[in-house]
Amino acid sequence: MQRSVTTTPSHELVASEEWGARLRSLGRRVTKQRLAVLQATDRRPHSSADEIAAQVREQLPSISTQSVYVVLADLTNLDLVRKFEPPASPALYETRTGDNHHHAYCVRCGRVDDVDCAVGHAPCLTPSHDHGMQLLSAEVVYRGLCSACQSRADPESRL
Amino acid sequence: MQRSVTTTPSHELVASEEWGARLRSLGRRVTKQRLAVLQATDRRPHSSADEIAAQVREQLPSISTQSVYVVLADLTNLDLVRKFEPPASPALYETRTGDNHHHAYCVRCGRVDDVDCAVGHAPCLTPSHDHGMQLLSAEVVYRGLCSACQSRADPESRL
DNA sequence: ATCCTTATTGTGAGAAATTCAGAATATTGA
DNA sequence: TCAATATTCTGAATTTCTCACAATAAGGAT
Incomplete structure (x- = not known):
């Protein structure tokens, strides 16, 4: 090279x-x-x-x-x-690692955005009871409708 | 019939x-x-x-x-x-719907357990900023080690 | 009870994403 | 520069799931 x-x-x-x-x-x-x-x-x-x-x-x-x-x-x-791995589509890759950020994907167009952890303390890591599972990490996947698809959305359709 | x-x-x-x-x-x-x-x-x-x-x-x-x-x-x-849809394995199905419960899967054996929502109020639905995405729902996937795999885990291995 | 309409299921092929085994190649330490 | 071996390439195969169209069966009407 x-x-x-x-x-x-x-x-x-x-x-x-x-x-x-x-x-x-x-x-x-x-x-x-x-x-x-x-x-x-x-x-x-x-x-x-x-x-x-x-x-x-x-x-x-x-x-x-x-x-x-x-x-x-x-x-x-x-x-x-x-x-x-978003539902019903191929796996996506990114170089942003180490921070436990999450993802939001648009159910209509598939667009994916990064979402920083909701609250300061990772709330998702303290479930009410864990069935004896030792939890290592939590990944949150938000389903949503991106702004572009919102404008283009016909109000009739139930999402 | x-x-x-x-x-x-x-x-x-x-x-x-x-x-x-x-x-x-x-x-x-x-x-x-x-x-x-x-x-x-x-x-x-x-x-x-x-x-x-x-x-x-x-x-x-x-x-x-x-x-x-x-x-x-x-x-x-x-x-x-x-x-x-757990990572790297076929989709799984269940009849428990309507409650937004979550899932924990064992990174070693693939076992999946139900996990009720962490805190009373769905904390994961209020991310710090949403990039204009209208959020519909959030699914939390916990990575973990089930009790069976914990006992069988050699301490050397970094998980 | 039987028939008809049409929803549902079956068949067989096929797409999409990913993985695997073994051969070829390139990087790095000496 | 050379050898050792990590990495990549080639080509096929696997797994999971979808599609189009033919066959079948559920449920209302007669």
Whole structure:
């Protein structure tokens, strides 16, 4: 992989270095595929594996979709990307990890937005009784209607 | 469908009648397939479509899996069953609807438990900011480790 | 009780998303 | 630069679920 300052936008170069450092510190080799997947995911949060593959192909035209899947699965395990599975649609990926933010998706158009945790203290982690399950984390998925779909919504239709 | 008191356990007969009434009031015909699917789902909450099909086949040996899918999709729309999609596994169905209860699944064995809403007032429906999305409902999914897997867990492994 | 209308189910194929095994390739430490 | 082995590629396969159309059966009317 050649890194030319003249052909690569500087902010991407920096990002590339950062991702590379993170990968190395996690015991992973720094490959152009991983960097491209990370950058594509970073650039467009809530992208599907297919969309990420399409993005990546602008840099690496011959990358296979399967490789993107493998890379994403590995990065997800490393916690460099987070996988979100909205109902009835392919999994989406984002680079925002570590904060336990949640997601709202539009039941009409499928649009997904990030939603920060409701109250300061994660309220969803203290259910009334836990059946002996040791809880690790909670993910909240909001069903909603995005502003675009609200304006376009005919009042007759019951959602 | 013949209904013989001597061959059908009375509690199932009653349940059958109840489901029948509900279906009728929702403008649906009362078919043995629908009743069998409802009873199977009721008997074993958090079953997958395949598991429900297997259960149903004990009564209706020749029902196709596709029909079970169609019936479940329709019953879900009617709100007689609720569909839950845990990450990385097939959708699960249950007859407990209307209360907005949540789910905890074991990250190791996949076991799913019901969890009643954390605090009295649905806290998860008031996110800090909603990006203009009109929120309709929230579903909380708890990741956890069930008691069986806790005992069997080697302390070395980082979960 | 029987027939007819039409909802429901069955059949068979097929789509979409994802995973797997083994061969080829590329990164990194020496 | 080279070797070791992590990573990616190739191609097929799997799983879950959907679709179109034919066959069947539920429930009201006669």
